Amino acid sequence: MNVEVCSFRGYKIYPRHGRHYARTNDGKVFQCLKAKCELAFLSKRNPWQVNWTLLYRRKHKKGQLEEI
Template sequence: MRIDTCYFCSSKIYPGHGMHFVRNDCKVFKFCRSKCHRAFQKKKNPRRVRWTKAYRKAVGKELAVDPSFEIEKRRNIPMKYDREFWQMSMEAIKKVTEIQKKRQSTYVMQRLRKGREVEQHRDIREVQRDMSLIRSPAAGLKQRLLTEEKLLEEEQENDVEMISAEDENNIDHSKLSYIKI
């Protein structure tokens, strides 16, 4: 069973579906649905129409270059049927599809990771810029009052110590009477 691809959107066309358009120079265009056929008739470029696979690959939303795509090449050379070769090729196809899925998912995750990093950076900048909206001026008021009280007490203690030191220096020792026991 041959599964063709749509000329416009690159989606799969199964047997019995879609339509063929043959130009005067015998070039065959296969379309999956009338939407693609109409867009082709309007001479739309598939790389500029956002819903096509060509657009997604051109913009970098999907994996475009990968060695696993080489297996999907169309081969028109008829092969003699060989059961072993058929089984080996089916196993190879399964392995390749698994590899493609893994690579595609990692590619998408890397793209999303970049977006998350940009979003986090933007959020951090916004929070730093608008901190007054998040934290009210009254927040931490008790702590500020306690620290101010401690500072005042320390200043008062320092003042008392300085006054007592000055008093000791100004005392006249001649007027002091010593008591002998």
């Protein structure tokens, strides 16, 4: 099974899910999992500043367990 990664959100995309976009000038292909990711990607938002992305959560250390 070929699992891809969402270009904006960073989550896994399983086969037959999500959408693909190709740039016309260089042909690079981007994958988006949901319409929410698609709209944010097309409006050129920065995923490091959107609080529901995996990149934001890694940057701000959200959802990680602390070791004692």
